[in-house]
Amino acid sequence: MSALEIAEVIQSKALIPIVVILAMGVPTVIKGLFALNAGRNQRRKEFLEFWKEKDLRNDDLWLEESFALRYGGAMPARMIRHLLRLDWPSQKLRRVAMNADFFEVDEARRSIVWKRRWRGTGHWLKLEQAASGLAYFVFSSGAGILFLGDARHDVAMDWGLLVPGVTLAVLASMAFWHLVTLVDARSALNMLKASIR
Numbered sequence: 001m002s003a004l005e006i007a008e009v010i011q012s013k014a015l016i017p018i019v020v021i022l023a024m025g026v027p028t029v030i031k032g033l034f035a036l037n038a039g040r041n042q043r044r045k046e047f048l049e050f051w052k053e054k055d056l057r058n059d060d061l062w063l064e065e066s067f068a069l070r071y072g073g074a075m076p077a078r079m080i081r082h083l084l085r086l087d088w089p090s091q092k093l094r095r096v097a098m099n100a101d102f103f104e105v106d107e108a109r110r111s112i113v114w115k116r117r118w119r120g121t122g123h124w125l126k127l128e129q130a131a132s133g134l135a136y137f138v139f140s141s142g143a144g145i146l147f148l149g150d151a152r153h154d155v156a157m158d159w160g161l162l163v164p165g166v167t168l169a170v171l172a173s174m175a176f177w178h179l180v181t182l183v184d185a186r187s188a189l190n191m192l193k194a195s196i197r
Contacts, residue, residue: 044069073097078105082112086195096192099185112192125186132179139172 060077067073067080075097082105083092096103096112106113118124146165 067093067097071097073100075100076105079103079112082110086192088195092188092192092195095184095188099181099188102182102185103189112189114189125182129179129182132175132182135175136172136179139168139175143168143172 063077063080064074067075071093075093079096079100080093083089083096086092102115102119103112104115105111114120119128143165146161146168
């Protein structure tokens with residue numbers, strides 16, 4: 001069947017031909033998704049087999065890549081090794097993995113600290129969180145006003161309001177995501193500090 005014939009069948013709203021078309025297409029989609037997943041698992045297995053040699057286990061690349069395979073995030077080898085020395089390292093690795101971009105290892109103090117030092121001061125961190133929350137509120141309110149104002153028109157959506165509305169919605173999402181990750185990063189760092197005491 002060609003694409004035009006399939007389009008004609010769908011427009012005619014005949015139930016049996018639509019079911020037949022779906023029955024032909026769904027297995028192909030499922031098979032493709034299974035192939036993608038199996039390929040990823042095969043690559044993971046090949047990677048682990050390749051790096052199985054004992055002399056490579058102390059290698060930073062092996063440590064960082066195996067960590068990325070396990071936790072899905074990138075983290076420098078120094079930070080991984082530091083967390084492995086603490087009690088209950090798997091929990092700490094999971095928590096810090098999601099927010100590793102916020103942290104670095106301070107060799108002098110032998111601890112994990114904020115990458116941007118001003119976040120270490122409580123009032124600056126709270127100010128950044130408040131600014132992210134305020135930015136989310138402002139951007140999402142602006143997007144909502146533009147979308148609601150545009151929805152009141154009887155004509156199709158006006159590009160003059162749609163583009164700024166989508167832009168504000170994206171900015172609101174970014175501000176909200178920054179707020180959530182910042183709060184989670186603060187929580188992870190507090191957990192690390194509490195475990196050292």
